[in-house]
Amino acid sequence: MTDHPSTYKAAKTHEKGVQWDDRASIHEADDGQGLLDGAKGLRSGTLAEMVAQVMAYPPEQRGGFVIQKAGDHRLERAEIEALAARDDFPG
Structure with missing residues (x-):
């Protein structure tokens, strides 16, 4: 999993x-x-x-969960559903 900062060893990794x-x-x-x-x-x-996983929950329960991503980003229901709808979503 990706887990290093974007300036790891001063190389452009983003x-x-x-x-x-x-x-x-x-x-x-x-x-x-x-x-x-x-x-x-x-x-x-x-x-x-x-x-x-969140998308597997019934729609009426999805708002009760958030995803916290590396880099301190908190994804709420709308952003999770938007990610799931992307053409490049691997799931």
Whole structure:
């Protein structure tokens, strides 16, 4: 999984597009985040796997979950559904 900063060893490593293999985890939307947030994850894997998992939930339950991606990006329902709808989504 991609997990290094975009300036690793001062080499240009940032790639365009969605990095489907970035590390990600599913959290309850209202888990409070905080200091021990990493321990509150319900499931972890690649971004593609986590998007597929949330999309497997019934539509009325999807809003209760978020995906936290490497790099401190928090994806909520609308962004998760938009990623799942992309032509390049591997799931």
